[in-house]
Structure formats: structure tokens, C-alpha cells
Amino acid sequence: MAQKIAGRSRADVAEDIPREGLTGALRRGSVKKNVAAIHVSGKLTLLQRKLSNVLLLNAYDHLISRPKHSIDARTLCLMIGYNSNDMETLKASLRSLAETVAEWDMLDQKGRQEWGVSSLLSYAKLSGGVCEYAYSPALAEKLHDPKVFALINLNIQRRFTSGHALALYENCFRFVRTGSTGWWPIDLFRRLMGVEDSAYYESFKQLNAKIIKPAVAEVNKTSNILLTPDFRKMGRVVTEIRFLIKENPQLAMFExxxxxxxxxxxxxxxxxxxxxxxxxxxxxxxxxxxxxxxxxxxxxxxxxxxxxxxxxxxxxxxxDYGAPAAPEPSPEVVEAAARRQAAAEAQAKAEAEREAAVAAERRERAERMARVRAVAEARNPTQRDADRRLFLRQLDGDLEREDFARHGWASALNARAIFAFWEDLEPGIFDRVA
The missing domain is CATH 1.10.8 (Helicase, Ruva Protein; domain 3)
Structure with missing residues (x-):
């Protein structure tokens, strides 16, 4: 599941670049131009995103002085609001963090451009009820920079139920003092939300209805900031988005x-x-x-x-250890608590199953794309040219034709049409694809 989002920070636009995956926002009135931009994949699930934040919180004081860090596994589950004893889900989340890429593009102390890339965790292991993990030295140095790291309130984090909403919160909270995120290109916003590979969200109508509006609503209801989306258009097409930010007076208690x-x-x-x-x-x-x-x-x-x-x-x-003993709960209360626990565990299991299904679908799609490329490249130049012209005639929309002209048989927007075309042209081409 190794994924990355390319950082593109420059000194003159550092204010507009979010630090995807960090645990919070810079607490100061203005943003200096040499602030680092560190990005990790927006495709982290809600559980993985919370886990990443808590691991960084636990390690922060010793990021530079210690090569590895540890935390009691059950305490870790407690801090991310995950009360199940299912260690397999925790293992899967740790594995995903170790396979996720963090990338930075920044100015160093001498004003020179510095680019770097590292896995988010260099390793993680569970042994004897303890979770041990480490960051690469280069990433640890960047994360320890006080200009980069700011503590996210775990009490707020536990209230989120959507990974998209938590990702939006993390990217917006650092701008609370300036009042606006600045303009983000729509393509960058899709990457930060982890939907850049989805043809469905190429449509701004769907992106707005399924990602932006629900995420904004949850941030405003759940967190200590209030967001208002603002859009910039070129003609009738939305090309950029920004979020106006102010503090939420109703939830100021969480500061x-x-x-x-x-x-x-x-x-x-x-x-x-x-x-x-x-x-x-x-x-x-x-x-x-x-x-x-x-x-x-x-x-x-x-x-x-x-x-x-x-x-x-x-x-x-x-x-609340040491508190006066509470009255013995009634059978109805015990039964209700058991139902809530069962529902929470079922929800966690369903989320894990959905993630597995999505991962399997992506693998199958990648295998099909690879098979198409192999068969297409094996044909002679005349056949390849004829194949492309024939396929182009089957596309109805200008957007689909433009995407195919740019990406050829690797066009994600036309994936389904490409698979159907080659299935007709070469029956059985995908028989060996799982």
C-alpha cells in the first residue's frame, strides 16, 4: 500500500502548502517562508491517521536522542479510541504506516532547496504487549523541528468518525491564526483527501457532494475550528479551493x-x-x-x-480509579453496553474489510493495466496506431478523449472502457488476472 504525494513547497508559496499527516497546526500568527512542507499519503484510514498522530506524540520528546520508541500496546489503543482486543487490526495499521511514504521539499538553514523521502515508520513491532517503532533519522529530524510539529488535541481527534474529515482538519488547523489556508489547486486537494486515483471524484460535483461538504460539516461539528469553503473558477470549471477558518467558540474548551x-x-x-x-x-x-x-x-x-x-x-x-463505587447496573444497562460494544467492534471489522476490498480492487486494476500495456506494446506500430484511433472513436466526451491523448492506455479516467475494448479485441486477455 505504499503511496506518496509529492511535496512541491517553495519559499514563496510555503504559506499555501499543507503538511499532510502531521499532528496539528503551527500555533503562531504568521507563517515564515522557510517552514518545511512534509506530506504523507492522504489515503490513510481514520484509524491509521489517529495512530500516526499518537505515535508521534509519544516519541516527540526523544525523536533525536533515541533511535527507537515504545508504548504499551493497550495504552496505544486507548489513546486512539480503539477499545477492541483485536491486535490484528493494529498490526495492519502499523504495516500500512511502514509502507507509506513521507516526502518533504523545503529550504534548509542556508537557504538551499532540500528534497527528501522516507517511509513514515522505518519499522514497527509488537512483542510482549509493547509496541516498538522507529523513524528514519532524516524524517525524525524534520518532525522534531518545532516549526513543523504542533500537538493535535487527542480529545478532539477521538471524536472524528471520518478519515476525510480528520485529514481536512489537520491541513486547516495550522492556518487558524491567519484565517485561511490560501488557494489549493483542486488536484492537490484530491491528493490530500486520498482520492486522486478515483475517476468518480474527477467530477467536482461528486467531490463536493461526497468529500467536501460532509468533511466540512464534521469538522465544524466536532472540532475547535469552523471552516467555510471558497472556490475559484476558470470559466465554469472549479480550479482551486481554499478554506476560511475561525475558532469555534462552542468547542474552545478543547484548546x-x-x-x-x-x-x-x-x-x-x-x-x-x-x-x-x-x-x-x-x-x-x-x-x-x-x-x-x-x-x-x-x-x-x-x-x-x-x-x-x-x-x-x-x-x-x-x-476513574478510586472513585466511589457506582450502583450495580441494571440488566438493561449491561445489555445496552454490550450492544454498543458489539456495534463498535462490528464497525471496526467492517472498516477493515472495506479497506481490504479496496486494496484488492486496486491490485486487480493495476494488473489489468499492466496486461493491457504488455499486449499493446507487443503489436506492430501500424496495429498500435489503429488500436488508438479505434478506441478514441468510442469515447463520447472531450474530457475522456483528452485524458486518453495524454495518458494513453494508462488513462485512469477511461479504465473501464479500456478493459472492455481489449476484452473484445483480445478475448481472454484478463483470464489470468485475479
Whole structure:
């Protein structure tokens, strides 16, 4: 599933280039022109995108000083809002991150253009209930740059139900102080949403109805920003899109203080002494409040020596350890909770099955395309020219003919027509394709 989106940042347009896949937005009033643009595939699923953000959050304080990082696997599932014990889904998501390409195109400290590419994770493994992983040294250096990384609020992240909506949020949030993303070409927006290979979304009508409007609606309902899409046309064709951004006053409670305030509090110092990372400590204080975190710290310390204090504290914060015992739930409540759990697990399984089906469909399509190219190239020049002219006569629309003229038999827009054409021309051409 290795996919990439080409970064094309330049110093004079860095403000308009989103950093796809990073965990949040730059918290400052203006964007300097030497800010790096790091892109990863927009095709990450919602679970994979959340997982990528949490892994970066966990590793951030030691990205440069440590070659590898680790986190308790169940704590990891907790932080991404995934409560299932199905480790196979977690394995599949980690595998996808290791196969996903991150690419940057930026100015270095001396003002020289620097391009680089790396897998998003250099490796990941699960052993003894612990997830161990690493970034390549070059990517770790870029991610550790404070101009590139800003903490995404995990409390907000867990509320998203759509991968497209979370991708849109991540790309827009960094511009909250400037009020606008700047203009993005529609082709770039399709790549950021992970639909650049879909002929269906070549139509702006479908892109707007199925991607833009639902994603904007979920961001506005779920997050701490409000988005308004704006379109630029050439004639009657939409060529560029931007998003006007303002803070959502109804969800301002989710804002995280990324300054020095929380670091001076006694509870922060206790968390650090326990082994909690800087950003996770501030995350917990922001989400739960100092009194609640202090209460759970006291509870954990009162339990004596435990195998994993940080994991135990995470569970205490989540499940309110030490609180007065709640009344025994009624059978109806227990049954309702079981139904909700079953529905959540069924949804996670269905998402995994849909991803597998999409991946299989893409593999089959790629194999068919490769078979067409091989057969077409084996024909003599006269036959090849006749094949192209015959196929062109079968295309009805100017857009389809233009795409075929540009891409030939690799035209994604005409894939179905190409397969039907060659099936008629060479019966059985696809018999060996799974």
C-alpha cells in the first residue's frame, strides 16, 4: 500500500502548502517562508491517521536522542479510541504506516532547496504487549523541528468518525491564526483527501457532494475550528479551493495550552517524575484538569510498586480509579453496553474489510493495466496506431478523449472502457488476472 504525494513547497508559496499527516497546526500568527512542507499519503484510514498522530506524540520528546520508541500496546489503543482486543487490526495499521511514504521539499538553514523521502515508520513491532517503532533519522529530524510539529488535541481527534474529515482538519488547523489556508489547486486537494486515483471524484460535483461538504460539516461539528469553503473558477470549471477558518467558540474548551504555564505546576512535575513525557503530561492536564490528575496520581502512588506506572495512571484517568463505587447496573444497562460494544467492534471489522476490498480492487486494476500495456506494446506500430484511433472513436466526451491523448492506455479516467475494448479485441486477455 505504499503511496506518496509529492511535496512541491517553495519559499514563496510555503504559506499555501499543507503538511499532510502531521499532528496539528503551527500555533503562531504568521507563517515564515522557510517552514518545511512534509506530506504523507492522504489515503490513510481514520484509524491509521489517529495512530500516526499518537505515535508521534509519544516519541516527540526523544525523536533525536533515541533511535527507537515504545508504548504499551493497550495504552496505544486507548489513546486512539480503539477499545477492541483485536491486535490484528493494529498490526495492519502499523504495516500500512511502514509502507507509506513521507516526502518533504523545503529550504534548509542556508537557504538551499532540500528534497527528501522516507517511509513514515522505518519499522514497527509488537512483542510482549509493547509496541516498538522507529523513524528514519532524516524524517525524525524534520518532525522534531518545532516549526513543523504542533500537538493535535487527542480529545478532539477521538471524536472524528471520518478519515476525510480528520485529514481536512489537520491541513486547516495550522492556518487558524491567519484565517485561511490560501488557494489549493483542486488536484492537490484530491491528493490530500486520498482520492486522486478515483475517476468518480474527477467530477467536482461528486467531490463536493461526497468529500467536501460532509468533511466540512464534521469538522465544524466536532472540532475547535469552523471552516467555510471558497472556490475559484476558470470559466465554469472549479480550479482551486481554499478554506476560511475561525475558532469555534462552542468547542474552545478543547484548546491546549502549548506554552509554559502547565510546566510550572506541581502536578506536571509529578507526572514527569513518574516517567510521563512532556507533551503527554500537558495533554492530560489540559483534558482532565489539575485536581483530577492530582487525585489519580495520589491513587496510583497509594497502590505501591506497579509494573507500569504510566500505563496504570492512564487507565486510572480513563476509568476513574478510586472513585466511589457506582450502583450495580441494571440488566438493561449491561445489555445496552454490550450492544454498543458489539456495534463498535462490528464497525471496526467492517472498516477493515472495506479497506481490504479496496486494496484488492486496486491490485486487480493495476494488473489489468499492466496486461493491457504488455499486449499493446507487443503489436506492430501500424496495429498500435489503429488500436488508438479505434478506441478514441468510442469515447463520447472531450474530457475522456483528452485524458486518453495524454495518458494513453494508462488513462485512469477511461479504465473501464479500456478493459472492455481489449476484452473484445483480445478475448481472454484478463483470464489470468485475479
Amino acid at each position: 491546549i495550552d502549548d506554552g509554559e504555564g502547565s510546566r510550572s505546576s506541581p502536578v506536571y512535575l509529578r507526572l514527569i517524575a513518574l516517567g510521563v513525557g512532556d507533551r503527554l503530561a500537558r495533554q492530560w492536564i489540559a483534558e482532565h484538569g489539575e485536581p483530577y490528575v492530582t487525585e489519580k496520581l495520589d491513587y496510583v502512588v497509594g497502590q505501591g510498586a506497579v509494573a507500569s506506572p504510566v500505563r496504570y495512571l492512564s487507565a486510572a484517568l480513563r476509568d
